[in-house]
Amino acid sequence: MILRYLIEKEFKQIRRNAFLPKMIIMFPIVIMLVIPWITNLEIKNISLLVVDNDRTTTSQRLVHEMEASNYFIFKGMSSSYDEAVKEMEKGNADIIAVIPQYYSRDLVNGNPTNVLIASNSVNGTKGAMGASYLSNIVVPSTGKLPISVLNLFNIYQDYKVFMIPALMAILLILFCGFMPALNIVGEKEVGTIEQINVTPVGKFSFIMAKIIPYWVIGLVVMTICFILSWAVYGITSAGPLAVIYLLAIIMALIMSSLGLIISNYSSTMQQAMLVMWFCMVCFILLSGLFTPVRSMPDWAQYLTEINPMHYFIDAMRIVFIRGGSLFEIMPQFMALMSFSAVMGTWAVVSYRKNN
Amino acid sequence: MTAIEINNVTKHFGKVCALDDVSLSIDQGELFGIIGPDGAGKTTLFRILATLLVPETGAASVDGFNTLTMMRDIRKRVGYMPGKFSLYQDLTVEENLKFFATLFDTTVEANYDSIRDIYSQIEPFKNRRAGALSGGMKQKLALSCALVHKPSVLFLDEPTTGVDPVSRKEFWLILQKLRDAGMTIIVSTPYLDEVRQCGRIAFLNKGKICGVGAPDEILNEFKDVFCPEPLSHSDEAKLSEDNDVIVVDGLCKTFGTFHAVDHISFRVHRGEIFGFLGANGAGKTTAMRMLTGLSQPSGGKATVGGYDVSTQYEQIKKHIGYMSQKFSLYEDLKVWENIRLFAGIYGMDDKEIASKTDSLLSRLGMSEHKNTIVKELPLGWKQKLAFSVSIFHKPDVVFLDEPTGGVDPSTRKEFWTLIYEAAAEGITVFVTTHYMDEAEYCDRISIMVDGQIKALGTPSQLKSQFGVNNMDSVFTMLARKAQRKSD
Numbered sequence: 001m002i003l004r005y006l007i008e009k010e011f012k013q014i015r016r017n018a019f020l021p022k023m024i025i026m027f028p029i030v031i032m033l034v035i036p037w038i039t040n041l042e043i044k045n046i047s048l049l050v051v052d053n054d055r056t057t058t059s060q061r062l063v064h065e066m067e068a069s070n071y072f073i074f075k076g077m078s079s080s081y082d083e084a085v086k087e088m089e090k091g092n093a094d095i096i097a098v099i100p101q102y103y104s105r106d107l108v109n110g111n112p113t114n115v116l117i118a119s120n121s122v123n124g125t126k127g128a129m130g131a132s133y134l135s136n137i138v139v140p141s142t143g144k145l146p147i148s149v150l151n152l153f154n155i156y157q158d159y160k161v162f163m164i165p166a167l168m169a170i171l172l173i174l175f176c177g178f179m180p181a182l183n184i185v186g187e188k189e190v191g192t193i194e195q196i197n198v199t200p201v202g203k204f205s206f207i208m209a210k211i212i213p214y215w216v217i218g219l220v221v222m223t224i225c226f227i228l229s230w231a232v233y234g235i236t237s238a239g240p241l242a243v244i245y246l247l248a249i250i251m252a253l254i255m256s257s258l259g260l261i262i263s264n265y266s267s268t269m270q271q272a273m274l275v276m277w278f279c280m281v282c283f284i285l286l287s288g289l290f291t292p293v294r295s296m297p298d299w300a301q302y303l304t305e306i307n308p309m310h311y312f313i314d315a316m317r318i319v320f321i322r323g324g325s326l327f328e329i330m331p332q333f334m335a336l337m338s339f340s341a342v343m344g345t346w347a348v349v350s351y352r353k354n355n
Numbered sequence: 356m357t358a359i360e361i362n363n364v365t366k367h368f369g370k371v372c373a374l375d376d377v378s379l380s381i382d383q384g385e386l387f388g389i390i391g392p393d394g395a396g397k398t399t400l401f402r403i404l405a406t407l408l409v410p411e412t413g414a415a416s417v418d419g420f421n422t423l424t425m426m427r428d429i430r431k432r433v434g435y436m437p438g439k440f441s442l443y444q445d446l447t448v449e450e451n452l453k454f455f456a457t458l459f460d461t462t463v464e465a466n467y468d469s470i471r472d473i474y475s476q477i478e479p480f481k482n483r484r485a486g487a488l489s490g491g492m493k494q495k496l497a498l499s500c501a502l503v504h505k506p507s508v509l510f511l512d513e514p515t516t517g518v519d520p521v522s523r524k525e526f527w528l529i530l531q532k533l534r535d536a537g538m539t540i541i542v543s544t545p546y547l548d549e550v551r552q553c554g555r556i557a558f559l560n561k562g563k564i565c566g567v568g569a570p571d572e573i574l575n576e577f578k579d580v581f582c583p584e585p586l587s588h589s590d591e592a593k594l595s596e597d598n599d600v601i602v603v604d605g606l607c608k609t610f611g612t613f614h615a616v617d618h619i620s621f622r623v624h625r626g627e628i629f630g631f632l633g634a635n636g637a638g639k640t641t642a643m644r645m646l647t648g649l650s651q652p653s654g655g656k657a658t659v660g661g662y663d664v665s666t667q668y669e670q671i672k673k674h675i676g677y678m679s680q681k682f683s684l685y686e687d688l689k690v691w692e693n694i695r696l697f698a699g700i701y702g703m704d705d706k707e708i709a710s711k712t713d714s715l716l717s718r719l720g721m722s723e724h725k726n727t728i729v730k731e732l733p734l735g736w737k738q739k740l741a742f743s744v745s746i747f748h749k750p751d752v753v754f755l756d757e758p759t760g761g762v763d764p765s766t767r768k769e770f771w772t773l774i775y776e777a778a779a780e781g782i783t784v785f786v787t788t789h790y791m792d793e794a795e796y797c798d799r800i801s802i803m804v805d806g807q808i809k810a811l812g813t814p815s816q817l818k819s820q821f822g823v824n825n826m827d828s829v830f831t832m833l834a835r836k837a838q839r840k841s842d
């Protein structure tokens with residue numbers, strides 16, 4: 001009953017804040033419209049130089065195919081490999097393809113022939129990806145197709161599909177973690193928390209009144225994200241939305257509990273802000289959001305196991321991209337549930353009305 | 356010779372007119388007081404003179420230098436002590452002083468003579484952080500910092516608000532000395548005893564100068580505001596003594612080796628107005644925090660409304676009201692929303708809240724401000740509102756921690772009328788204050804020194820016990836005996 005009045009007060013304060021309501025609308029819009037384009041790990045615009053030592057119609061057809069690929073910027077022909085390497089040293093080429101002499105003759109006769117692909121591997125990913133794109137063009141032209149690749153779930157290997165569920169997680173951290181933390185420390189600094197502490201408001205009601213508004217905001221933000229990703233990118237969840245909302249509610253609880261725990265131990269905005277920021281950076285980098293967890297060193301992989309964000313992003317990707325159901329994310333779901341139980345209890349216990 | 360000349364200065368903040376065609380002239384070596392209610396424009400005037408604000412029309416000069424065109428010269432020869440926040444709480448006393456000296460391109464050693472009188476009093480604590488000093492000591496340090504570059508003009512904006520009477524007296528002795536040494540001092544203050552020590556004063560109200568002259572003339576001319584008739588108050592004992600609301604027996608609170616509250620014992624009767632006095636750092640706030648269930652006692656026993664403070668503190672909270680010196684309403688909520696929030700917390704239902712809100716606001720004369728954001732109310736109104744909210748749920752006891760800091764006498768009198776009304780309804784009032792005229796309004800008072808209660812009784816009992824004729828002298832006699840100089 002008391003809770004109702006406390007929550008009403010929180011919403012009034014949020015609404016009356018000159019800045020927060022605008023942020024709640026603008027933040028998801030900016031993140032969803034801008035970030036998916038720039039967190040793109042696809043390699044494009046690779047500068048390509050070709051050395052054609054064969055100069056037959058077959059070799060020329062191959063060159064045209066390379067030219068037509070939208071992964072490459074065709075920088076022209078070089079007369080020799082040495083000259084091409086010089087160009088690469090100047091930074092004018094990322095990759096060189098050398099078509100050997102007698103390429104078409106050997107091809108027709110069925111003799112083994114080799115197209116040399118030399119790539120600048122200073123940027124390892126770019127070099128490797130360029131080389132593999134190029135071989136995809138060269139191999140079919142030799143008439144043999146040794147491997148067939150089937151991209152499951154994300155058929156066009158669109159990075160946006162991969163990133164969008166993760167970006168939603170970041171928004172949840174921002175809204176549900178930072179805002180309650182700053183809110184409580186703000187009340188400490190102004191002194192109004194003292195006034196609440198001498199009233200019969202219980203710890204549990206007080207903490208719930210701080211969490212619930214940000215839960216609601218978190219879900220509103222999620223919904224804005226879904227609408228945008230559908231309207232702008234045509235990307236919708238492959239799995240049931242209900243599961244995603246359920247995950248979001250649990251994640252929001254974990255993050256707001258974390259925010260409250262931090263605020264209960266800090267006395268100034270500066271402190272709370274800094275600690276929260278530190279936690280957030282660790283969470284994001286250890287979550288597999290940008291870099292795959294399996295390629296981290298072992299000790300870091302263990303660390304990801306105590307990172308709720310890791311389970312959340314895993315589960316989100318399984319449901320959103322692969323269309324998994326609650327059953328398939330059970331391990332992640334249980335992990336998140338235990339996190340929320342521990343953090344929630346800690347938040348209530350660490351809030352002291354009497355010392 | 357004229358030190359300060361203000362000609363037709365006007366300043367608006369949005370629609371609010373902070374200063375309206377103000378003209379004033381102050382002589383060199385004068386101790387000049389500026390008095391007026393909260394929001395009268397005092398701080399704006401100080402800020403214009405200290406070249407921190409630019410007036411819209413009119414001009415001002417300090418020491419012969421125009422505040423607009425020659426601000427560099429002025430800043431070199433002016434010391435400014437804003438009401439609050441002029442110290443770095445995390446730096447030590449010495450570091451603060453050194454920092455301010457560096458700002459003016461000088462050193463503490465070079466000007467040690469000019470600040471010796473004041474600084475010697477706080478020098479024993481030079482390695483303590485400024486945030487850990489008591490109110491009175493902070494003010495002395497702030498004054499030292501304002502004086503370290505030997506200014507010729509000193510601006511002090513309510514330097515003694517929230518400071519106990521003894522520290523205030525010491526502070527003003529220093530000001531007298533500085534004036535005798537030829538410094539021009541402009542000071543604003545809400546305390547009448549301080550106003551009387553000024554050479555001349557100006558009464559500023561709603562941005563206009565209403566009068567300039569000797570303190571007695573002005574106080575007499577505007578006596579409705581400054582010297583309201585004292586509240587009539589019967590000295591007869593309240594109700595039977597066996598009906599005690601607060602019983603304190605040997606209560607202690609220690610922080611490490613420091614005894615903030617050292618075995619205090621007293622009883623407060625139901626319906627009584629109990630004044631809880633003490634110098635800054637004597638342990639009043641600590642004691643009050645224990646009684647309100649915010650802090651656990653280290654020893655001893657205390658009950659409030661029959662509930663034990665160390666175990667049943669959640670029960671206590673249902674039966675008390677509290678108003679702290681830090682303003683305790685939500686500034687970004689409207690008047691009615693604040694009332695609704697706190698009434699809801701104490702379990703009233705919507706209908707009851709709505710009808711009681713209207714009757715409360717009409718009694719306070721604030722009906723038309725029901726939808727005003729609290730931030731926009733004048734300080735005196737906020738305090739009256741905060742008090743009314745703290746007794747809205749009819750508690751057994753209401754705790755008031757320096758409720759009237761920084762308000763003019765007439766507003767304080769209105770506030771005390773509210774306290775009497777509450778007491779008449781049977782609410783016990785437990786109040787701390789630094790205003791000794793308010794101490795006389797209490798039924799009984801206790802005076803705390805060094806964590807112990809050194810005197811307890813009705814105001815007239817105490818006056819005859821110490822053989823003096825006002826509470827101020829009683830307090831001064833006791834507080835001067837304090838052994839520990841700081842908290």
